[in-house]
Every structure is written in structure tokens, then in C-alpha cells.
Amino acid sequence: MSDTPQSVVVVGASQTAAVAARTLRRRGFEGRITLVGDEPHAPYQRPPLSKELLNGGLSGADTEVLSETWCADNAVELRLGTAARRVDTAAGAVELADGTLVPGDRFLLATGARARRLPGLEKDHERIIHLRGLDDALRLRALLRPGGRLVIVGAGFVGSEVASSALAAGVRPVVIEQAAEPLARVLGADLGRFCGRLQRDNGVELHTGETVSSVRATSDGVVVTTESGLRAEGDAVVVAVGALPNVDVARNSGISVSNGVLVDEYCRTSLPGVWAAGDVANHRHPLYGRWIRVEHFDNANKQGMAAAKNILGRPTVHDDPHWFWSDQFGLNLQHCGQARTWDRMVVRGSLDEADFIAFCLADGVLTAAFAAERGGDIHAARELIARRATPDPALLADEDVELAQLVDASAAVPAGGS
Numbered sequence: 001m002s003d004t005p006q007s008v009v010v011v012g013a014s015q016t017a018a019v020a021a022r023t024l025r026r027r028g029f030e031g032r033i034t035l036v037g038d039e040p041h042a043p044y045q046r047p048p049l050s051k052e053l054l055n056g057g058l059s060g061a062d063t064e065v066l067s068e069t070w071c072a073d074n075a076v077e078l079r080l081g082t083a084a085r086r087v088d089t090a091a092g093a094v095e096l097a098d099g100t101l102v103p104g105d106r107f108l109l110a111t112g113a114r115a116r117r118l119p120g121l122e123k124d125h126e127r128i129i130h131l132r133g134l135d136d137a138l139r140l141r142a143l144l145r146p147g148g149r150l151v152i153v154g155a156g157f158v159g160s161e162v163a164s165s166a167l168a169a170g171v172r173p174v175v176i177e178q179a180a181e182p183l184a185r186v187l188g189a190d191l192g193r194f195c196g197r198l199q200r201d202n203g204v205e206l207h208t209g210e211t212v213s214s215v216r217a218t219s220d221g222v223v224v225t226t227e228s229g230l231r232a233e234g235d236a237v238v239v240a241v242g243a244l245p246n247v248d249v250a251r252n253s254g255i256s257v258s259n260g261v262l263v264d265e266y267c268r269t270s271l272p273g274v275w276a277a278g279d280v281a282n283h284r285h286p287l288y289g290r291w292i293r294v295e296h297f298d299n300a301n302k303q304g305m306a307a308a309k310n311i312l313g314r315p316t317v318h319d320d321p322h323w324f325w326s327d328q329f330g331l332n333l334q335h336c337g338q339a340r341t342w343d344r345m346v347v348r349g350s351l352d353e354a355d356f357i358a359f360c361l362a363d364g365v366l367t368a369a370f371a372a373e374r375g376g377d378i379h380a381a382r383e384l385i386a387r388r389a390t391p392d393p394a395l396l397a398d399e400d401v402e403l404a405q406l407v408d409a410s411a412a413v414p415a416g417g418s
């Protein structure tokens, strides 16, 4: 491998890939850039697929993130509708599914994730939808008709956003969720109840504690049943039960894989010359001191950028606390940090009025925050989390104390994790 990269091949042509390609050019890289993507579309954004694209506000073209024109002007070659099989660093190429070789001397895996299925329960059918790509969203949109019904399996963020968009399109959503409350596993019981109430108050028929036992498509609709005997009928069903990382290319290349492609803080995989970023990367996060894989737009952007800089030989650690947003039922929800372990929750504002920020603390250290309609507060919380701050819970809860003051008062700590 030469010291200076001459030709970068990115596997995957979506958010992470687009940001990486843009960063490479903006940082002065003049060599060859090729994006290999198995979807037929130029890179586009996925967040609108469950939101504005479904309730009519946006068209498919509006989701574009890197246009074919930009790619042509910046000599970024798009090989779309083309699946990659593996990276062969000895041969200096990515091998495509048809055996063709795409030459390169640096490689980025940005293969993302795919929708999880209900094992053994689903057959491929146009009315059974897994919302991951633009084509899925357009197919779903075509099935939404005012006065109709949509069954949604899973009340996570994607399922809830689809329910919200369905309502806005005049469709009655029936949501079936296995847990006692939506998102309680991640956010805890109180916030889970808040999310459940949000759905019900807005007219969603939400069934919790229900395990789906069959999904059947008929000539003009779908029938979903649960182990307890619940039967839900609709024009279509959206199965929104999470996502799985696309690790085949990494595995075929002999790269270490465990819940995604394992990468260090510089996005390096176990194979020299190959980096990974975005939804597929299980990243050794310096702030938390452990491997974490997330499916967040912001992470795709930041890791894509960091990976590109590292490919160019400019060591860049991606160590921001994670952040994502969700728009549903007229509310903007945001989350930052890692809520996996916490022993105390402090709420500022009111859950009943859907105007709050909830702080999660572990041994006094702020680890995560979740907010409704409080983007500014989330921004401050993110800074506190990055500093591993130990704010006084009474001050966190006190609306009269500016969070910016707590940020100013907290000393920055060196990265390293616990």
C-alpha cells in the first residue's frame, strides 16, 4: 500500500458514502473515487422516508444528498444497481457480485443496515413493507388511502413516525408492540409511557404486550394476528422491528465482525487499508470506552467525514456523543448520549405537557438525555455528556437555571471512557 492514496472505493452509496466522497474532494484528494451501491438511486437521505415523503410533502427527488451532476462535476464515479462481494486488498480491488474488479488502494465499507424481518412469518408481498429504502417508501405511499387502515408492527421510532404520517394522510394506524410500552427498553418506563400516550392521544390504536404470530396478505389487504388472539386488518402492514448491519462484504473479506464491522476510534477495520463507518460500523467510541453501533443520521455524517480524513492520512477520532431526532405527532423529539445504563432520571419541564428534557445519570455522570420540543437543551446536554459532567441533579431539574451555566461550570475531561 503506497503512502499516498491514489484511488478510493466506497462500498455502499448512501449517506455515509456521500459525506465521505464530499470530504475527500473538499480536502483536496485528486485521485479516483468510486461509489459502489446496490440500490438504483444516487445517494439519498432516509429520514424523510417515514416522515415528509409519506405524508406528501416531499418527492423522491427531494431526498437526494449527492446528485449525479455533482458526482460528474467532481469526478466521483457512481456504480449503481451493483452489489459488491468483497474487498481484496492484495489484488487492490473490490470484487463485484458479477466478478468484475473495481481497482482501488483504500476502501471504505459503508454498507449500512437492512430492515429486520419477523422470522418465519413473512412472505414477500407488495403489501408487506419493510421501510428501509426509497422504493419501499414510494410503495407504501401508494397504498395509503384516506379512510384506509395501516397495520404497523413495532412502535420504535420508525414505526411511530409511520403511524404519525399515516394519520396525517387520513389513514387509521393500528400499531402492535411486543413491549409493555414503546421504547421502554431504551428510555425506561416513564418515557415509554410518555411515548405510548403520545400515540394514543393522537388517535393511534396502539396494542402493547402483543407478540405477532402471523402476517398474511390477501388479494386486497393484510391480516396480522398475535399470540393472544388479537386480529388486525389493514390495506398493508409495515414491519418496523429494527435493523441488522450489512456485514457480508466485510465477512467475505476476512474482516472482524461482531454486531457490525468492528472499527477502532479511527474507523479502521481489522484489515489494513479498509475503513468502515455509518450504520454498519461497530465503533470503539472513546467517550464510552466500548464498541457501539448506532443507526443515526448524524453519526453517518460524522463518521463518514472522519473516515475520509483518516483515509487521507489525517488522524481523526470520532468521539462526539451520539445524537438523533424524530418528528412525530407534531412534536420534535431528540435524544443524545447512551442510555444503556443509568440509575437516576431527572426531568426538567413536564411530560404531561410534552415539553421536557429528561436527563439520565449513572453514578452521578450524565450519560444521556431525551427531550420533547427542547432542541436547545439537548445541545447543552450533549456538551455536558461530552465532558462526562457530574451536574447537580437539583440544578438540572430547575427551569430557572440555564443549562449553559452548567456547561460553563463543568470542566472538560480528556477522552478515554470508563
Ligand SMILES: Cc1cc2nc3c(=O)[nH]c(=O)nc-3n(C[C@H](O)[C@H](O)[C@H](O)COP(=O)(O)OP(=O)(O)OC[C@H]3O[C@@H](n4cnc5c(N)ncnc54)[C@H](O)[C@@H]3O)c2cc1C
Residues within 6 Å of the ligand: 011, 012, 013, 014, 015, 016, 017, 036, 037, 038, 039, 045, 046, 047, 048, 049, 050, 082, 083, 084, 085, 110, 111, 112, 113, 114, 131, 132, 133, 158, 246, 248, 249, 277, 278, 279, 280, 294, 295, 296, 297, 298, 300, 323, 324, 325, 326, 327
Ligand atoms: C425510515 C428511516 C427513517 C430514519 N429517520 C431517522 C431520523 O429521523 N433521525 C436519525 O438520526 N436517523 C434516522 N434514520 C437513520 C439514518 O437514515 C441512517 O443512520 C443512515 O441512513 C445511515 O447511513 P449509511 O450510509 O451508513 O447506511 P445506509 O443508509 O443503510 O446505506 C447503505 C447502502 O449500502 C448499500 N449496500 C449494502 N450492501 C451492499 C453491497 N454488498 N454492495 C453495494 N451496496 C451495498 C445499501 O443498499 C444502502 O444503499 C432513519 C432510517 C430509516 C430507514
